[in-house]
Amino acid sequence: MRTRRSAGGTALAAIAASVTLFASPAQAQGQAQDQSQSQSQTSVVLPVTSHWQTLADSRHVYVSAPGQDSVVATDHDGQVIKTVEGLDGARGMTLTADESHLYVALPEADAIAEIDTVTLTETRRFLTGTDTEPENLALAGGRLWFSYQATVFDSGIGSVAVAETAPSVDLDDNPVWYGKPRLASSPGAPDRLVAAESAGAAGMRVYDVASGTAEEIAYTDGVVDVEDLAVTADGSSAITANGGTYYHQRWSLPDLTEETGYDTGAYPNAVSIASDGTVAAGVMASGDWDIFVYRPGETAPFRTVSLNYGHMELLERGVAWVPDGSRLFGTRFPYSGEVVLDIIDDVHKANSDITLTAPQTHPYGQPVTISGKLTSLVPFPKHKVVTVRRNNEPLTTVKVKSDGSFHFTDLPADYMRYPEYVVTYAGDAEHVSGRAAVTVEIVT
Template identity: 30%
Template sequence: MRKLRAALTAVTVLGTAAVAVAVGTLDASASTELGGGALLPVSIVSDVAVDTTRQRLLISDQNTGQLVRTTYAGKVETTKTALPGVDGLALSADSGTLYAAMAEAHAIVALNPETLAETGRYELGATVYPRTLALAGGRVWFGYDGSADNGYVGNFGSFDVAGGSVAFHDATAERTAFHDAPKLLTAPGAPGTLVVADVSNNAVTGGAVAVYDVSGAKERLTANSSSSATFVRDAAVTADGASLIGFGVGCPIWRAPVASPYARVAGYDNTICTPSSIDVNTDGRIAIGYNNSDGTTDVALYPAGSETADQEFQLPNTAPENKPVPDQTGKVVWEPGGKRVFTFGYNYKAEWRLWVLDGPEQTVPTTAPPPVVRVRPSLTLSPAGTVSAYGTTVTVTARLGATATNRVVEIWADPYGTEPARLLRKTTVDAKGALTASLKLTRTTTVQVKFAGDAKYLPATAGAVLNTKVAVALQGSRQYKTAKIGTVSYRYYRKTVHPYFVTTMTPYPKRKQRLIFEVASGGAWKTWRVLDVPLTSAGKSVFTLTGAHPAGARYRVRAAYLTGTSGDTVNYPTYGAYQYFTFTV
């Protein structure tokens, strides 16, 4: 996606006044050292712990198995290697111990945050791959899965620091399930509460959130959203422990009461798409990072209790020779109780940099002669969150709330995957402030409307995600006849014949189709066999059902595309029609 502008600036909004400020640090020496952002010697920023006692950052890199300790300005002081799969980090309340989850070592390691020397190790067993950490209720909590490639069901557990006893969560009596290692969330205002969020792509459990009271000897489920209509990519608990803030795929930021994590409503402007990270300061301020590359906001800061940003930042392009687009935000982290926001961005050369943003003070501005200011107009885009069949043509409508006409807006379409964003329409809105554009959907697509601003109005953006199914068809062959059983049409096969099934599905690199076979048993259909079959580049796959075929047994089969499970995430989960068949002598 092209960046429309690349200025290392931010807009601060105090009341109705807008002031441009530079992204920077809190002191001149740090600003000089940062220059174009502090280049970090990591392949990925997996997690970050902020040591306010020593004013240091602790950064894990799960790809290389190393932990990096830097100054607030990003100067590397110590690097510890040989931490296989190091991911989640948690710093004790007294800043005396850093806990790190090492997935490939099946252990949690305790480190001295100043020297990074190991001070303890908690072994979890050869089948446990810990990846996320949190401190709550006097215990260290860890989220884990059961394989090196995140391919199995996840869970969480904990251990007592003093005794070292490890306990694994038992969900047999609950309606909870997690796929891969769940994200663990806590808040200073609720020290006895642990929020567990499934951030996987699993079509069944992805997006589920469970809340536990961990103040006692054993965790106790207090709230649950075991089935969710939307994935969760990241989430955070507000400082008072009362609300959950999160996002899934596309544009919306949502909030929900911790006591009712399923009651999600849109919030926090919702005018910028592709959020990538959320963090809440101990005083209630909120930072949201966005994975944008089109000139829109990369980091937005919100005062405590407000859902309107008072600062918005953009990152520059640190690799112009590689791609004509700016850096993207991978993670935002507050300095607990402070006003620094540590922003970790990356460019198209896969280089990670630290940008230190100076968050706003929580004070009321003094009265002064009002400057000439611009106001931000309302800008909406509809429809949003729809689910359409492959090849559907959808018309979107942008509405600009500016009172005057003759204002130009742009409507962009950005299909999921590697396709570049394309401009659908750029022209003046009509007398009602509306502009429409049509597009044919072949992939789930983020649509954005952009108003560049003018002398009277500030720039504005709005977005919507249009979910798109794949085209899927399943055809069986080798039957000797077709006839109805009741009202349902069945294919009849001799029990010595192996049915042959051909699936045609919208192609995509490395895509697989899932075949789901069910057998009639006890008056109900029960899953009998599930398998994933790769598609050819033309979107074809074939499967022969071998083995013994008992005469009289009734079966049905359908082909499906499952987001993530089928090898990619560019379309919405799609199930084809059932094909029914049976065998005779």
């Protein structure tokens, strides 16, 4: 017997793990074809072959591409509006609270660019100093903060007084970081800056920046090599993604006590938090799932999303919410070629998980009974059914009991040695569709 199960939505189908208990070579090939055909996602190929960060506001999605010295701006359907060029080594980005301006770190120009988000043109450029190579950005305390190369061996955090007519730049007089730290802030705590080590064991720090200078108020050594960092809208928590932990860590602010973890598997590389607190936690290589979605206060994902197709992995800092949480974006890269933007617009629908139980082998000429269960973290409607196909032909429709269980019996045709049964739940207003498959070997 071999089983497959999947849960999919309108914008993107989520393909679950395949467990092969018995399959002939021909069947193994058919299984791979079936998985690829069952995916349904809105994907857009972008005109860049590099990526540093994906960010979204209420109108656009922004993808910084250091290899092309540019930022690609699309609408929420993935249509490219404009590629802003001439942005030397474009890396970290951040938006003003009113979304009027986008700031982009330009390490190859030792500068930060200000982009008007209406015209999508560069309006100002702030020089940060020779060989500073700024990388990550955040707005807090009325200043634009940036991580940069302070010395040959150390990195620091500087700031720009962007509100001034002649903006001043302040650099770090006591750099304590090995790699340029990831930076994050939140409108719920406008005078607080959170920083996490990107290339070593310098930990994570919280700064009070109300005075215009960064005053450290909390520290933890509980994180290393952080790939991405996000702060909740109310400023009460921070979430880190780093590949070495195999889970996303959540920290209380401002004291940096570890609150909980999201068991996402290998290797955490992206995180984004919607305004209502819904968490999208991304990983690079966790089997079939790339993004795990968690409702506020929960640590079990109510939705899992697969972006993988062939050799395409979710990119570091490659997950972004629309501010109101209505859509989620993921960026991936096929190892060669252009970056792909995936759009998930039914992200608040829950998974429909189907598990099937069937005998590994079954006697020829005897009816076979297959049982299953339909489950989700969100309750299903009272009346629900699953449909069954055998070897791609319609077989029956089965009512699902209140506890989610169901079963059906079939007598395979005489010529069938490996009948495959595919069970599908069509989805509903609160759930994406679900699918599972099982193959039984008929023996004489």
